[in-house]
Amino acid sequence: MAASDKTTSASTKPRLLDRLPVLHQLRQSVGLQRGMLVFGLVLTGFFLLLAIFAPWLAPYGYDQLRGPDGLFGAQQPPSPEHLLGTTVGGYDVLSRTIWGAQTALLVIIVALILSVFIGILLGLISGYLGGWLDRVLVVIADAIYAFPSLLLAIVAAIAISGGQSGLWPGVMAAAISITVVFIPQYFRVVRSEVVRIKAEAFVESAKVIGASTWRIMFVHVLRNSTRSLPLIVTLNASEAISILAALGFLGFGINPTAAAEWGYDLKESIGDVSAGIWWTAIPPGVAIVLAILGMTLIGEGLNDLADPRLRARRRAGKQTPADAVAASQPVTREFMGEVE
Amino acid sequence: MTTDVAPLDQPPAFLAGRRSKSGGTLGRYLLVRALLMIPTVLILVTLVFFLIRLTGDPITAALGGRLPADQLQERIHEAGYDRPIIVQYIEYLGQVLTGNFGTTLTDNQLVTEVLINYGIATLELVVYALIVAFIVGIPLGMIAAAKRDHAPDAALRVSAILFYATPVFFAGLLAKLVFSVWLGWFPVSGRAGVRTEIALNRQDGTGFYLIDAIASGNPAYVQDVLLHAVLPAMVLGLATAGIFLRLVRTNVIGTFNMPYIDAARSRGVSEYRLVRKHAYKPALIPIITVIGLQIALLLGGAVLTETTFEWQGLGFQLGKYLASRDFVAVQGIVALIAIIVAVTNFVVDAIAAFLDPRVRY
Numbered sequence: 001m002a003a004s005d006k007t008t009s010a011s012t013k014p015r016l017l018d019r020l021p022v023l024h025q026l027r028q029s030v031g032l033q034r035g036m037l038v039f040g041l042v043l044t045g046f047f048l049l050l051a052i053f054a055p056w057l058a059p060y061g062y063d064q065l066r067g068p069d070g071l072f073g074a075q076q077p078p079s080p081e082h083l084l085g086t087t088v089g090g091y092d093v094l095s096r097t098i099w100g101a102q103t104a105l106l107v108i109i110v111a112l113i114l115s116v117f118i119g120i121l122l123g124l125i126s127g128y129l130g131g132w133l134d135r136v137l138v139v140i141a142d143a144i145y146a147f148p149s150l151l152l153a154i155v156a157a158i159a160i161s162g163g164q165s166g167l168w169p170g171v172m173a174a175a176i177s178i179t180v181v182f183i184p185q186y187f188r189v190v191r192s193e194v195v196r197i198k199a200e201a202f203v204e205s206a207k208v209i210g211a212s213t214w215r216i217m218f219v220h221v222l223r224n225s226t227r228s229l230p231l232i233v234t235l236n237a238s239e240a241i242s243i244l245a246a247l248g249f250l251g252f253g254i255n256p257t258a259a260a261e262w263g264y265d266l267k268e269s270i271g272d273v274s275a276g277i278w279w280t281a282i283p284p285g286v287a288i289v290l291a292i293l294g295m296t297l298i299g300e301g302l303n304d305l306a307d308p309r310l311r312a313r314r315r316a317g318k319q320t321p322a323d324a325v326a327a328s329q330p331v332t333r334e335f336m337g338e339v340e
Numbered sequence: 341m342t343t344d345v346a347p348l349d350q351p352p353a354f355l356a357g358r359r360s361k362s363g364g365t366l367g368r369y370l371l372v373r374a375l376l377m378i379p380t381v382l383i384l385v386t387l388v389f390f391l392i393r394l395t396g397d398p399i400t401a402a403l404g405g406r407l408p409a410d411q412l413q414e415r416i417h418e419a420g421y422d423r424p425i426i427v428q429y430i431e432y433l434g435q436v437l438t439g440n441f442g443t444t445l446t447d448n449q450l451v452t453e454v455l456i457n458y459g460i461a462t463l464e465l466v467v468y469a470l471i472v473a474f475i476v477g478i479p480l481g482m483i484a485a486a487k488r489d490h491a492p493d494a495a496l497r498v499s500a501i502l503f504y505a506t507p508v509f510f511a512g513l514l515a516k517l518v519f520s521v522w523l524g525w526f527p528v529s530g531r532a533g534v535r536t537e538i539a540l541n542r543q544d545g546t547g548f549y550l551i552d553a554i555a556s557g558n559p560a561y562v563q564d565v566l567l568h569a570v571l572p573a574m575v576l577g578l579a580t581a582g583i584f585l586r587l588v589r590t591n592v593i594g595t596f597n598m599p600y601i602d603a604a605r606s607r608g609v610s611e612y613r614l615v616r617k618h619a620y621k622p623a624l625i626p627i628i629t630v631i632g633l634q635i636a637l638l639l640g641g642a643v644l645t646e647t648t649f650e651w652q653g654l655g656f657q658l659g660k661y662l663a664s665r666d667f668v669a670v671q672g673i674v675a676l677i678a679i680i681v682a683v684t685n686f687v688v689d690a691i692a693a694f695l696d697p698r699v700r701y
Contacts, residue, residue, distance in 0.1 A: 036498070143383040146685055150640035151674050158667060159391035242507050246644055249509050251663055266510060270648065273513050274528050276521045285510035292505040300501060 033304050040297025047291045050098055051105035060092040062099035062260035078279055085279035088268050089256060097283040099260035103171065104291060108240045110175035111182065112233055118179070119186025120226070126187070127194030127225075128217050138191070141184035153177040153243050157252040170254030170261075174247055178240045189232060193225035200224075234299035238292040245288050262288050369693055377682045382433075384678035388671055389432055390425075397421035398667040402445045441672035446664045451672030454657055460547035461531060462642050462653035465576065468569050469638060469645075472577025473584050480581070481588025486615045488593060496585060503582035508641045512575045512648035519571060526571050529650040536564040576645045580638060587630055591623035598622075625692055632688025636681050 050057065076086040084093040126137045144152065156177035161169055197203065198221060206216050248254070248263020256264060262284035269281035395401060399416050407415070416422050420431070435442070441451035484496040503511075520528040531537070531549055543556055550569070553561040595601065596619050604618050605611075643655030650656065654673065661669040 036501075139379050140383055143380040144387070146380065146636060146681055147384055147678060148636040148640035148681065150643060151677060154662065155388050155391045155670070155674055158662075158670065159394040238505070245507055246509070246640075249507075249644060250647065250659055266513065269513065273517050274521065276517070278517055281510075281513045281517065285507075285513065288510060289502075289506050292507075293502065296501055296505050300497075 033301055036297045037301035040294050040299075040301060043290055043294025044298060047101055047294055048105065051101040054099050054102045058095040058098040060095040062091070062096050063257045064092065064095070084283050085277075087265060087280045088272060091256065093265075093280055093283050096260040096265055097262070097287050100262040100265070100284060100287060101291070103254065103259045103261050104241050104244060106171045107174045107178065107244050108237050110171060111178040111240050112237060114175065114179040115182035115186055115236070116229070116233065119183045120190050120222070120229075122183070123187045123190025124194055124217055124222055124225070127191035128198055128213075128221055134191075137187070141187045144180075145184040145188065149181040149239075150243065150246050152181050153247055154250065154252065156180045157247055161252075170258055174244050174252075174254070177247065177252075178243050181243065182236055182240075185232060185236065186229070189228055190225055193227070194221055197221050197224050231299060231302045234295050234302060238295035238299065241288060241292050241295075366693060370690055373686055373689055373693075377686055380682045381679055384682075385433070385436060385675045386429075388674050388678070389429060392667050392671050393425060393428075395667070398445060398671075401665045401667050436675065441676060442668045444661065444666055444669035444672075446661065446666040446669070451669060451676065454669065454673065455654065455676050457547070458652060458654045458657050461549075461651060462639075462646065462655060464531075464548050464550065464569075465572055465642055465645065465651055465653060466635075466638055468573035469576035469580055469642075472573055473580035476578065477581035477584025478588050481585040482592055482615050482620060484585065484589040485592035485596065485619070486611065488589075493589075497589070500582040500585045503578050504586075506579070507644070508575055508579050509644045509648045511579065512572070512645055515571045515575055516648070527568050530568060531651055532561075532565050532568050536561045572645050572649045572651055575648075576638070576641050579641060580634060583634060583637075584627075584631070587627055588623065591626055592619045595619040595622045625695060628688060628692050628695070632685050632692075635684045635688075639677060639681070 078085045084097070087093055087096070122137060126134045154177075157173055160176050161173035203216060203220055206220050211220070244261070245263035245266070248261045248265075249267045251267065254261045254264065265284040266281060266288075269277075269284075272280045392398075397416055397419075399419060399421060400412060403412065403415070420428065439452065441455075443450055444454065480496055480500075484493045487493045516528055519525050532553075536553070539556065539558075539561060543552065546552060549565045550562070553565045592615065596614075598619075601614060601618055604614060609618065639655075642653065643658055645651065646653045646655035647659045654677075658670065658673050661667075661673070
């Protein structure tokens, strides 16, 4: 929706800078929306840097228990050696918080690649070919979609790892559990776009020319049905972090010796909090909040800009016919939290 | 832009087509919608069954290291877990149909008993949270829509996103730390103090502690129960309120662009009345539908909130069974929650159809 309304009027091809997904929207935005988008990009960038450079930024390893002067000790308050103290297990809180960004990033990447790939494929096949397969897939997707995503992820985590595990098995288990939750979302979005697009004239003409079904599906329809995906990807990235943390919090995390995971550290800190120990709970928690916040702000910004009714305008009276059409339609897409 | 996209939250086209031919009365709509619950529940129960069985039989998972191999084999054989998976699946479906969700391995309780004993505590928490969410989320969403793109809107939206970004368990830990440990205003965890809990359990009431406490007539119990409820209710409620706020805001802004709002404004209707009376009601229909979906989210959040505050509800029990790897209990509770979610969604759709005739077509 966002990309199309600017490019249609221009006869010349827009510059590359205007066509990049996020940059285009950033240039389009004004006021608060721009502020939110910029802040979101800054937070997400910070999170990415933290994840990539964790080995150099973290003062200690995620599973390091002893320094040059012997054991760190458990539940030590913040000191010059341990800027944020140590956990009940005797790890350095700051180091585990920094390393946690890496784990979260890995899980997001794997989960999003898997769910986008499978979701698009199923949505495309289901929407274009139709028939009984379509009906069955829609009923299954709807059933899964209505179910609490956390519970589904728990069941998937049991199936995949049977509980705790090492870094890669743990990352894969968490990522696949999240994928199971996300596939129906991509499936629904792509399918509804495909159903709409396959009635368009250019698909008819492709058929007349004699293009094969596969060619129409993957060349003509697919390219036109992925417009709203960047939006869902950003929102799902933030949801992936919260599901990962929730799994860790319920004890389906990754072993502390295999990787640092924020949810696991929070679970360990429940007892500390009751004893008034603040430094074990707050750093991983704040890390989760900032990471989710960054990606949610980007997603929100993109969502607002994609929806003409919500887009803040530079000046009044800049209504296009597309805005009027969108305004007269009931709200079908609500990109908030669980709801698509 | 063509508008022939069938909204996905409605029954699939083959059912919709059959319906529209005969006019689409409310009764028929409800019947079709009720029948659609069956495949939904069936799919979820099947999915959960096979996913959990992927790890092997539940007895090995729960008691693996603790029993010698021959005893383990004996118990597996007794429970019938050594038969083909399809036979077990059909037997399981039959049990579910008769309302038997299995017996927990670790403490030998019927899963339905667990639901009755602890579900009421979860219900109590969810009711409190919904009250907080409605009181906070809906009026603030209307304010944000009315003051769109001005300071109050900006402040409300940013805080709504902040609430959304904070996982309920971290919000719970923070609230515990600040309000219970540092300030000492509220108890740290649990549903009631020890003495209150004993007294309330003895009088054999509903299990809904607030109702029981009021029934007991002792104001000290009521106060105790309410004090324990404040933090969990606020934590879960505010997380949900953030979602309600955004939902109300988007929908009210959507209806604000309608011609009839311009017409009302040109007749001199005040801005307050426009929001309160004209834009709010049509915006309610999608809100009701989405709130139905939020019930599922709320149940997921309840699991985490209960674990954080040691609130002895269904989610807390689920966490305990997960920790002890009792997958029969996990499977039973998850299947029951699937049914609860399906029924809730049906009720919500029925309310939406009742309020808005357009939904029925």
